[in-house]
Amino acid sequence: MPIDFSYNERLEAGYPGAIVNTEPKTLISRTVETATGIGFGVPVSQGANDNGVTTTAGNTDVLGVTVWDRTTDPETPDTFGQYRSARIMTKGVVWVRAGEAVAAGDPVCVTAADGTFKKTATGNLTVANARYDSSAAIGELVKLRLA
Numbered sequence: 001m002p003i004d005f006s007y008n009e010r011l012e013a014g015y016p017g018a019i020v021n022t023e024p025k026t027l028i029s030r031t032v033e034t035a036t037g038i039g040f041g042v043p044v045s046q047g048a049n050d051n052g053v054t055t056t057a058g059n060t061d062v063l064g065v066t067v068w069d070r071t072t073d074p075e076t077p078d079t080f081g082q083y084r085s086a087r088i089m090t091k092g093v094v095w096v097r098a099g100e101a102v103a104a105g106d107p108v109c110v111t112a113a114d115g116t117f118k119k120t121a122t123g124n125l126t127v128a129n130a131r132y133d134s135s136a137a138i139g140e141l142v143k144l145r146l147a
Contacts, residue, residue, distance in 0.1 A: 016041025025092025
Protein backbone atom coordinates (compact mmCIF):
# COMPACT_ATOMS: atom_id res chain seq x y z
CA MET A 1 0.00 0.00 0.00
CA PRO A 2 1.52 3.36 -1.03
CA ILE A 3 1.97 6.08 1.56
CA ASP A 4 0.37 9.45 0.85
CA PHE A 5 2.77 12.29 1.65
CA SER A 6 0.59 15.12 0.32
CA TYR A 7 -1.64 16.89 2.80
CA ASN A 8 -3.49 20.18 2.84
CA GLU A 9 -1.95 22.81 5.09
CA ARG A 10 -5.37 23.64 6.51
CA LEU A 11 -8.43 21.61 7.29
CA GLU A 12 -11.59 22.49 5.41
CA ALA A 13 -13.76 24.98 7.30
CA GLY A 14 -16.74 22.71 6.81
CA TYR A 15 -18.82 20.80 4.32
CA PRO A 16 -22.52 20.82 3.45
CA GLY A 17 -24.55 19.63 6.40
CA ALA A 18 -21.76 19.89 8.98
CA ILE A 19 -22.67 21.39 12.34
CA VAL A 20 -20.71 24.66 12.70
CA ASN A 21 -20.19 24.86 16.45
CA THR A 22 -21.11 23.41 19.84
CA GLU A 23 -23.80 25.91 20.83
CA PRO A 24 -27.22 24.47 21.73
CA LYS A 25 -29.13 23.12 18.75
CA THR A 26 -32.26 21.14 17.99
CA LEU A 27 -31.93 18.02 15.85
CA ILE A 28 -34.87 15.84 14.89
CA SER A 29 -35.16 12.55 13.01
CA ARG A 30 -37.57 11.97 10.15
CA THR A 31 -38.06 9.16 7.63
CA VAL A 32 -37.00 10.06 4.09
CA GLU A 33 -39.90 9.75 1.63
CA THR A 34 -38.07 11.04 -1.48
CA ALA A 35 -37.33 8.10 -3.82
CA THR A 36 -33.84 9.35 -4.75
CA GLY A 37 -32.92 10.15 -1.14
CA ILE A 38 -31.87 13.48 0.32
CA GLY A 39 -28.33 14.87 0.47
CA PHE A 40 -26.60 16.68 3.32
CA GLY A 41 -26.96 20.41 3.91
CA VAL A 42 -30.19 20.70 1.93
CA PRO A 43 -33.56 22.14 2.96
CA VAL A 44 -36.39 19.70 3.63
CA SER A 45 -40.15 19.89 4.08
CA GLN A 46 -42.77 17.91 5.96
CA GLY A 47 -43.58 14.68 4.16
CA ALA A 48 -46.95 13.01 3.58
CA ASN A 49 -46.61 10.96 6.79
CA ASP A 50 -46.43 12.36 10.31
CA ASN A 51 -42.74 11.52 10.69
CA GLY A 52 -41.83 11.83 7.01
CA VAL A 53 -39.64 14.33 5.21
CA THR A 54 -39.14 15.24 1.53
CA THR A 55 -37.12 17.67 -0.53
CA THR A 56 -38.62 21.13 -0.92
CA ALA A 57 -39.72 20.48 -4.54
CA GLY A 58 -43.43 21.27 -4.77
CA ASN A 59 -43.66 22.38 -1.13
CA THR A 60 -44.40 25.76 0.41
CA ASP A 61 -42.43 25.58 3.66
CA VAL A 62 -39.07 24.49 5.06
CA LEU A 63 -38.89 22.21 8.10
CA GLY A 64 -35.12 22.39 8.51
CA VAL A 65 -31.76 21.44 6.98
CA THR A 66 -30.28 17.94 6.76
CA VAL A 67 -27.18 17.38 8.86
CA TRP A 68 -24.24 15.21 7.81
CA ASP A 69 -24.26 11.78 9.41
CA ARG A 70 -21.39 9.31 9.21
CA THR A 71 -23.72 6.36 9.81
CA THR A 72 -25.38 6.53 6.39
CA ASP A 73 -25.46 3.55 4.05
CA PRO A 74 -21.97 2.98 2.54
CA GLU A 75 -23.57 2.42 -0.87
CA THR A 76 -24.95 5.98 -0.81
CA PRO A 77 -22.53 7.83 1.50
CA ASP A 78 -23.65 11.33 0.44
CA THR A 79 -27.38 10.89 0.99
CA PHE A 80 -30.00 9.67 3.37
CA GLY A 81 -31.70 6.94 1.31
CA GLN A 82 -35.45 6.49 0.96
CA TYR A 83 -37.05 5.05 4.14
CA ARG A 84 -33.89 5.82 6.14
CA SER A 85 -33.84 8.14 9.13
CA ALA A 86 -32.49 11.62 8.34
CA ARG A 87 -31.02 13.97 10.92
CA ILE A 88 -32.50 17.45 10.52
CA MET A 89 -31.50 20.70 12.22
CA THR A 90 -34.40 22.98 13.14
CA LYS A 91 -32.34 25.26 15.42
CA GLY A 92 -28.61 25.94 15.37
CA VAL A 93 -25.89 26.73 12.82
CA VAL A 94 -25.12 24.48 9.84
CA TRP A 95 -22.89 24.76 6.76
CA VAL A 96 -24.72 25.00 3.41
CA ARG A 97 -23.72 25.94 -0.14
CA ALA A 98 -24.76 29.44 -1.27
CA GLY A 99 -26.80 29.57 -4.49
CA GLU A 100 -25.97 33.27 -4.88
CA ALA A 101 -23.70 35.78 -3.16
CA VAL A 102 -24.89 36.33 0.41
CA ALA A 103 -23.74 38.45 3.36
CA ALA A 104 -23.92 37.91 7.09
CA GLY A 105 -27.36 38.99 8.30
CA ASP A 106 -29.13 38.38 4.98
CA PRO A 107 -32.46 36.52 5.13
CA VAL A 108 -32.51 32.88 4.01
CA CYS A 109 -34.64 31.86 1.05
CA VAL A 110 -34.84 28.58 -0.85
CA THR A 111 -35.65 27.81 -4.47
CA ALA A 112 -38.26 25.09 -3.93
CA ALA A 113 -37.61 23.25 -7.20
CA ASP A 114 -33.96 22.42 -6.49
CA GLY A 115 -33.34 23.37 -2.83
CA THR A 116 -30.81 26.10 -3.63
CA PHE A 117 -30.10 28.49 -0.74
CA LYS A 118 -30.44 32.16 -1.68
CA LYS A 119 -31.22 35.57 -0.18
CA THR A 120 -33.66 36.73 -2.87
CA ALA A 121 -37.27 36.34 -1.79
CA THR A 122 -38.86 36.80 -5.23
CA GLY A 123 -39.98 33.39 -6.51
CA ASN A 124 -38.45 31.58 -3.54
CA LEU A 125 -39.56 30.26 -0.14
CA THR A 126 -38.50 32.39 2.81
CA VAL A 127 -37.16 30.35 5.73
CA ALA A 128 -38.74 31.75 8.90
CA ASN A 129 -36.35 32.75 11.70
CA ALA A 130 -33.23 32.07 9.62
CA ARG A 131 -30.28 34.21 8.56
CA TYR A 132 -26.80 33.82 7.13
CA ASP A 133 -24.09 34.01 9.80
CA SER A 134 -21.25 34.55 7.32
CA SER A 135 -20.70 35.90 3.82
CA ALA A 136 -20.04 33.80 0.72
CA ALA A 137 -19.93 33.99 -3.07
CA ILE A 138 -22.09 31.75 -5.23
CA GLY A 139 -21.11 28.09 -4.77
CA GLU A 140 -19.15 28.68 -1.56
CA LEU A 141 -19.94 27.33 1.89
CA VAL A 142 -21.80 29.65 4.24
CA LYS A 143 -23.01 29.42 7.84
CA LEU A 144 -26.81 29.31 8.08
CA ARG A 145 -28.43 30.05 11.45
CA LEU A 146 -31.86 28.60 12.25
CA ALA A 147 -33.52 30.16 15.30
